[in-house]
Amino acid sequence: MSGQAGALEARGLVVRYGGQAAVNGLDLSLDPGSVLALLGPNGAGKTTTVEVCEGLRDRDEGEVRVLGVDPAGAPDSLRARVGVMLQGGGAYPGVRVREMVGLVASCAADPLDPDWLVDTLGLTSCARKPYKRLSVGQQQRLALACAVVGRPELVFLDEPTASLDPQGRRLVWDLVRALRADGVAVLLTTHLMQEAETLADHIVIVDHGRVVAEGSPDELTAAGADRELRFRAAAGMDLHLLAAALPEGCTASEPTAGSYLVEGAIDPQVLSTVTSWCARQGVLADDLRVARRSLEDVFLELTGRELRS
Amino acid sequence: MTSFEAGTFTPAPGRGPLGRMLATQVGLETRLALRQGEQVLLTLIIPLALLVGLSLLRVVPLPEPRPAAALGTVLALAVMSTAFTSQAISLGFDRRYGVMRRLAATAIPRWLIVLGRLGGMAAVVLVQLVVLGAVALALGWRPDPGSLGAVLLLVVLGTAAFGAVGVLLGGSLRAELVLAVANIVWFVLLFAGGVLVPAAALPGPLAAVVVLLPSGALAEGLRATLLGGGPTPGQLVVLLLWALVAGAVATRTVRWS
Numbered sequence: 001m002s003g004q005a006g007a008l009e010a011r012g013l014v015v016r017y018g019g020q021a022a023v024n025g026l027d028l029s030l031d032p033g034s035v036l037a038l039l040g041p042n043g044a045g046k047t048t049t050v051e052v053c054e055g056l057r058d059r060d061e062g063e064v065r066v067l068g069v070d071p072a073g074a075p076d077s078l079r080a081r082v083g084v085m086l087q088g089g090g091a092y093p094g095v096r097v098r099e100m101v102g103l104v105a106s107c108a109a110d111p112l113d114p115d116w117l118v119d120t121l122g123l124t125s126c127a128r129k130p131y132k133r134l135s136v137g138q139q140q141r142l143a144l145a146c147a148v149v150g151r152p153e154l155v156f157l158d159e160p161t162a163s164l165d166p167q168g169r170r171l172v173w174d175l176v177r178a179l180r181a182d183g184v185a186v187l188l189t190t191h192l193m194q195e196a197e198t199l200a201d202h203i204v205i206v207d208h209g210r211v212v213a214e215g216s217p218d219e220l221t222a223a224g225a226d227r228e229l230r231f232r233a234a235a236g237m238d239l240h241l242l243a244a245a246l247p248e249g250c251t252a253s254e255p256t257a258g259s260y261l262v263e264g265a266i267d268p269q270v271l272s273t274v275t276s277w278c279a280r281q282g283v284l285a286d287d288l289r290v291a292r293r294s295l296e297d298v299f300l301e302l303t304g305r306e307l308r309s
Numbered sequence: 310m311t312s313f314e315a316g317t318f319t320p321a322p323g324r325g326p327l328g329r330m331l332a333t334q335v336g337l338e339t340r341l342a343l344r345q346g347e348q349v350l351l352t353l354i355i356p357l358a359l360l361v362g363l364s365l366l367r368v369v370p371l372p373e374p375r376p377a378a379a380l381g382t383v384l385a386l387a388v389m390s391t392a393f394t395s396q397a398i399s400l401g402f403d404r405r406y407g408v409m410r411r412l413a414a415t416a417i418p419r420w421l422i423v424l425g426r427l428g429g430m431a432a433v434v435l436v437q438l439v440v441l442g443a444v445a446l447a448l449g450w451r452p453d454p455g456s457l458g459a460v461l462l463l464v465v466l467g468t469a470a471f472g473a474v475g476v477l478l479g480g481s482l483r484a485e486l487v488l489a490v491a492n493i494v495w496f497v498l499l500f501a502g503g504v505l506v507p508a509a510a511l512p513g514p515l516a517a518v519v520v521l522l523p524s525g526a527l528a529e530g531l532r533a534t535l536l537g538g539g540p541t542p543g544q545l546v547v548l549l550l551w552a553l554v555a556g557a558v559a560t561r562t563v564r565w566s
Binding site for chain 2: 054056074076079080081084086088089090091092093094095099102103104105106107108109110111112131132146148150151152153174175177178179181182183184
């Protein structure tokens, strides 16, 4: 594996807790200046994977290179180049916001101005509050400040918006885009589809410690059943005629009474076939929509619909 | 487009100067210790109240001159409070709040994290020495300049011994358990560990045990030194052994998170 190519490369990563494999043969690749989202349900192995890459956890098998360096044991040389946002933060219970950002800034050679960062992340009003009295959202923004204050080449963000309100989420998204634009590589974990879809150049969907799908947001949502066409019309129409008129590979169904679904490669020809078929039946197709699968559909399809603990 | 100016986050990685990291961490740890009400009660208020009380009231038997003997007692208590109780409790809760993981994820070398904690502890002990010494002077303590070196040696060894036990406790158990154990041990050692009541005034079997405890060795050594004598080699060895044994065990058992 060449160390120079990517900001992060992992091949065949395995981490076991007791006999159980939390991460089971994971491959990852992150280019400099791009954003990789690890998307998965709770307990999929996202945090474990990130902790291995940060050097905070030992791996059992596999090769990992972070900025060309093996992260095992978190060598000093590597920690000076990466920024880490831990899930659940991490700070002295009595420390004030400004003090904690200042402490982490003091560890870097050429840090961002802590006062500016505290202000930018909307923490000025609580800059003198002790950590234990901050809201979860404020603690999370402080954790984000600690991750970026040292001007790292690579930033790990473990569920960066999990407890934020919509404004806070926008702010974090804006910041991640700015990091990317300035050439910082970002590895983020999330279980929010929209977050992965909006921010990431590349999404890796993990479940049970394995990659179940990966690609750009476009590739993932376009894969499989390309598109779907939905419309409403009188219930109980005979679909055989429609099915016969549709091109090969397209199927028609009526999932709920009066609501029809055509799946397959929906092109203008298919659209026209459907509308003219409706016209021949003497019904007006209503609320006709061509929809791509959302990332959420892909995600639920791959990881199942049962609830995770 | 983002609301950030282009180039704001352009990478400029690198480790900060070691001296600046250490100074920032020691400064922060010291401020945290001196700002927390419960810790200040333990490390300064109670020792001050005892210093005044023991010097002026004749409740506990103490040799003359009372202010010097009282200073020996409260210096031992102050060291125990800071290095053991306060240190263990803050370490327990720092671990709970993820401080160790947070620091381990910055460019601070591990040894500097440990050094920073020790520095913060030493700074608090220094504040205690200055404050308690000044009040003792006001109460009539007349220091013998020749004994100050021995006092300092005892304080350093006592801090090392109690600090090692404190780290062992605070780094191994759950935070609530650390809080309970550290306070109970403090209380027991204060009354039955040779701190407040000299070993000579305790029942025979207890006295024999007490001189082997860091509390007994430190308090007896400090009182003897401040009253014009000096520490026995036994007292110095007891403190050194506690520091070495507890330190060795701690390096094996202490968990960072």
